[in-house]
Amino acid sequence: METQKLDEWLLELIRLTSCELAPDVERALCAARDAEQGRARSTLDWMLRNAQEARESSMPICQDTGSLIFYIDHGPDLDQEQMTQSFLRAVIKATERSLLRPNAVDPVSGKNTGNNLGVGAPVLHFHPGLAAGKLSVRLMLKGGGSENCGVQYALPDGSLQAGRDLNGVKRCVLDAALRAQGFGCAPGTLGVGIGGDRMTSFQESKEQFFRPLDDVNTDPILAAMEKELLESINQLEIGPMGFGGQSTVLGVKMGLRHRVPASYFVSVSYMCWAYRRRCLQVENGQAVYL
Numbered sequence: 001m002e003t004q005k006l007d008e009w010l011l012e013l014i015r016l017t018s019c020e021l022a023p024d025v026e027r028a029l030c031a032a033r034d035a036e037q038g039r040a041r042s043t044l045d046w047m048l049r050n051a052q053e054a055r056e057s058s059m060p061i062c063q064d065t066g067s068l069i070f071y072i073d074h075g076p077d078l079d080q081e082q083m084t085q086s087f088l089r090a091v092i093k094a095t096e097r098s099l100l101r102p103n104a105v106d107p108v109s110g111k112n113t114g115n116n117l118g119v120g121a122p123v124l125h126f127h128p129g130l131a132a133g134k135l136s137v138r139l140m141l142k143g144g145g146s147e148n149c150g151v152q153y154a155l156p157d158g159s160l161q162a163g164r165d166l167n168g169v170k171r172c173v174l175d176a177a178l179r180a181q182g183f184g185c186a187p188g189t190l191g192v193g194i195g196g197d198r199m200t201s202f203q204e205s206k207e208q209f210f211r212p213l214d215d216v217n218t219d220p221i222l223a224a225m226e227k228e229l230l231e232s233i234n235q236l237e238i239g240p241m242g243f244g245g246q247s248t249v250l251g252v253k254m255g256l257r258h259r260v261p262a263s264y265f266v267s268v269s270y271m272c273w274a275y276r277r278r279c280l281q282v283e284n285g286q287a288v289y290l
């Protein structure tokens with residue numbers, strides 16, 4: 001794979017993710033707007049106009065372009081070190097072109113590197129395993145306001161009366177939705193990781209954001225929980241940006257990881273209405289963006 005082409009494809013992936021909502025997200029926001037009235041409706045309308053202007057002018061949908069989290073599946077013909085250099089170059093160029101806000105701050109010195117590169121930034125998850133000539137890159141831009149709403153529970157949790165069972169999991173998700181009120185810009189989407197350890201539980205919750213909003217969980221028990229929680233949260237009347245209404249969340253997406261008997265974690269990640277995730281797929285030298 002030509003290095004120059006890969007650099008260009010990655011830069012376009014970043015531009016698309018920052019400036020154009022994925023079609024399923026825009027459809028969900030339109031459906032939410034059409035079902036609302038009053039301030040909730042006009043708020044969603046402004047969000048959709050914002051998204052349209054961002055797309056037309058190739059400008060970021062939100063000023064906080066967030067952390068860059070890449071998931072890379074590739075074939076044996078691609079070298080991870082060489083690919084890493086392409087990712088870093090694309091991130092630097094995207095920052096220079098104001099497709100990204102400089103968002104990499106050293107937590108000790110407080111200095112911003114100015115180009116979105118730093119220790120652990122951007123986040124690159126490599127997974128070899130595809131056939132030769134194939135590459136799939138998924139990118140999520142995770143804004144700080146929504147990331148701050150993430151919460152992890154260790155069950156049992158006496159304060160929530162949440163035991164180590166699915167009823168306890170539901171109590172955690174409802175609590176996380178209430179806690180996000182006034183912080184993450186609603187309507188949001190909740191990604192839930194059940195089980196795992198502290199790290200993999202949160203990883204699972206974030207990977208849920210790559211599922212299409214209108215899909216149905218392949219696990220019938222989780223599918224029923226997702227539907228029930230979506231309805232329950234939208235009855236809380238928090239609404240878009242907290243202005244009231246039925247559109248507090250666009251979706252609840254749940255996944256599981258096996259746990260050790262002594263631990264039962266539930267991790268809830270929050271994605272705000274500026275739900276930025278896109279995918280680049282390359283096969284036989286041809287790139288497609290999803």
Ligand code: SF4
Pocket residue numbers: 062063064065066142143144145146183184185272273274
């Ligand atoms: S929560 Fe989302 S929409 Fe709100 S400021 Fe942060 S990135 Fe932007």
